[in-house]
Amino acid sequence: MNAVMTGPPVITGWSAVSPHGIGADAFAEGVRAQRPTLAPVDTERWNVPHSRAHLVPGFEVREVLGKKGTRSMDRVTGLAVAAVGSLLDRPGAQRETETGERAALVLATTTGSAASMMDFTRSSLVGARPYDVDPAVMPNAVMNCAAGQCAIWYGIKGPNTTLAGGRAAGLLSLNYAIRLLSTGRADTVLCAAAEEYSHARYWLERHSRGPEAPGAALGEGAAVMLVRPASAATPERPALAEILAVRSRVATGSRVRATLEACVRSALEAAGVGAGQVWAASPSDAPGLLGHLERDVLTEVCGAAAVDRVPAVGRIGDVSAASAQFQIATLLATAADDTTAAGGIALVTSADRDGSLACAVLRLAGPR
Template sequence: MSVISPYGLGKAAFRDGFTAGRSALSKVDVADDLPYVEAGVVDGEAVSVLLRDDCDLNSRSQRFIGRPSSLAVGTLALMLREHDLLGEYAPAQRALVLGGDLTTTDRAMDLMYDSLTEELPYHVNAKQLPSTAMNFPTTQCAVRFGLQGPNSTITSGRVTGLSVLNYARRLHRAGRAPMVLAGAVEDLNARRSWITWHGLAGQEPRPLGEGCCVFLTESAESAAEHGRTPMAEVLALEFGTTLDPARATEALTTRIRRALASAEVDAADVDLALLSGVDGDAEHAAVTGVFGADTPAVFPGDLIGDTAGASGAFQLAAALSDPAAGLAVLTAVDPDGQVGCGVVRILSRH
């Protein structure tokens, strides 16, 4: 596991902050005119130093690739500090699946604004065009680290983190790559803030957060061959959709029960449930309905902010950090009706 979060750089910083229950939210400058007063912000200067030292990216290059790509590239750089994946696998064997929600929307809106307001529609900054594509952070990671295997970008709202794990699992099952780096990234900017606020339909604005989590996924045999101790095993993943938001609890309850059956575990065996929403109304109702009120329900977003498309990845990071988690359930509900559930067995923490 590799993490860049509002707690700092690295999985140790995240683990220490999360297990201590320490809030990583900080006050937002009133002059920024944003619809919230707190946010979980990553130290941009620390990321900049990491990219300069580990990836040989100067400040100009970092401005070009943008904040989402900087977070993703930096997180992979931390992973490669710990594991010599470039030496262990040929370029075509190195796969990457990276998810997100609004990661390139900010730059896409910049380009669209210029196209609508300049004298002619094509009077835009052409250098910005690549960074408006949804898969730009993924491709930047592939270019920087020679990841020439399957390269995929996933975006499915709050369900993204679970969808990324599912996609990585399918690549493994199909024999497409012996090693898949799977993760999600979300950055914090003014446009994402206002887009999210307008989507709340009058609800209280929730603190937003940003960051990136990446997981090295491989078979148990591959891990043993390279001297790695597995941290977790994905036992089951289930997904669904409901057209009626009022039935989200019912839809998620069904997926939780299916996931438990697929994993061949009982509800009583689950030690911890990790929820994607900061408020978690529909999720909490479903989790309580299946597991009862005694099973701890954790909202990582309460501590680091709502990371949207990266929330599922941070839920898994939290499960890997929580000393009480032996068997964990991850849930997600997106406002557009998507729901998801994952069952994960924690094997070790290192």
């Protein structure tokens, strides 16, 4: 029987593979303790100069997921598959409704795996013949590989979508999930995001960032939320937050500040709440001036207390396309321990250097 959308969709579960470890409990504990995750990287393994990053500790694809089906799996796919698995294996999971024909998966990313794309192209250029490549690696060079592998591993047979939108991709994927539910295309949507650390991403970021943030440390990980109609919530999978509104805009240069503020106020208006009702506001912590501007806008609209309510997502590094999912995970982990969060309004914003801006408004359920 198909679930019916009679009100705002809800988040009924979440999990993460993050620099705090694997699973929702590891992430929540790291957020509570505000444990630092920045550490030196193995420069020989990653082919980078002396550097530090926020890596998932001890994450090796074949050790975490096993040897079957992982021989040629790249890192971003392994992170996504592990995150989805950690959600579906949590207590209260209902595989019969969270997978299968009526379950969809939406994955936010920047480019998929830049390392896989570059390595595969390089092997064609440096080999004796252009076709002297490993065919098993070819799927990794396709942007939607991670989403497809998640569906194959767990039997998610509904719509399968990859959204490439940089730092705004997480909120764009959330809006896409809402549309799948509201149009009856799915009863359950696993709304995920993944970003890997790699030599390719390191060098791309190093050469494309502006001079104001040359040394911002990269982070990696994957996070996933279970989004369903409110009527589908159960005691085992209760509603953790209502998704009241998601709005997006595009602006560059001097127009970013005013456009981002307009986006935030538009989302609040669509949600039917006022700025004074915001319990917590979470910016995406873009490196450099853009991140400062985003934080300034939220402080002006919602107040400093709301912006300081939860730990900044930047504490786990620049996780780019996975930022919004980690912001929401941080909000849910914080709200689970705070009685003042019950019924509170939370804002999540994203600002990408290419001009994409987005804002989501949630109503938190608070402690359970």
